[in-house]
Amino acid sequence: MSDTEKIQAESRTEFGKGAARRIRRDNKVPAVIYGHGNEPVHVTLPGHSTMMALKRGGANALLELDIDGTSQLALTKQIQVDPIRRTLEHIDFVAVRKGERVVVDVLVHVVGEAGPDTLVVTENNSVQVEAEATNIPESIELSVEGLAAGTQILASELALPKGTTLLVDADTLVVNITEQISAEALEAELEEAEAEAGIEREESDEEAAENAEAEASAEGDAEGTSDSE
Structure with a gap:
């Protein structure tokens, strides 16, 4: 994730449910930026462009927010989505700086076909890692191509991108390949x-x-x- 999405943001001074509803009626999204020991910064973001940026960036999307002329890198931490309309309700960000290392959970993407008559069981679909805020991997690919029943893949065996450090226990079981039962x-x-x-x-x-x-x-x-x- 070397490139960051640039989003125009507006400072927000109105709070509460009523203010949030008015923001959403204008196809915008209320958001808060935490971090670095500063007071939370409340902003309003454009709904469509923010949604697209989050889809492209994945679970740990990094956005460059232009807040009234001031640039701020913001790492996505929590997204609230309307369960029916699937529109953005609210976003929590963490303020980061270039070169700063952050702790995030990264999805494990299992690819390939294991050996015949096997069942691939994903015991942990994500692992916690430390990486530079501007270079967080969207996912970690794990191939099970041709692996036989009885094979177990631990967190220590994952191929991490350069500059990414594994934080979970090395013996954490990620994928377990078992014999398929009739x-x-x-x-x-x-x-x-x-x-x-x-x-x-x-x-x-x-x-x-x-x-x-x-x-x-x-x-x-x-x-x-x-x-x-």
């Missing part, structure tokens, strides 16, 4: 677990029909044997 084996394990827990499974319509058919067939065989005697 539907029959899965059903057998489920029945065994239910039996141990004392759970009686209700008979399905299909099972009931099959059992009824088997009973009828057994009765027919019994009657045929009796007649022959």
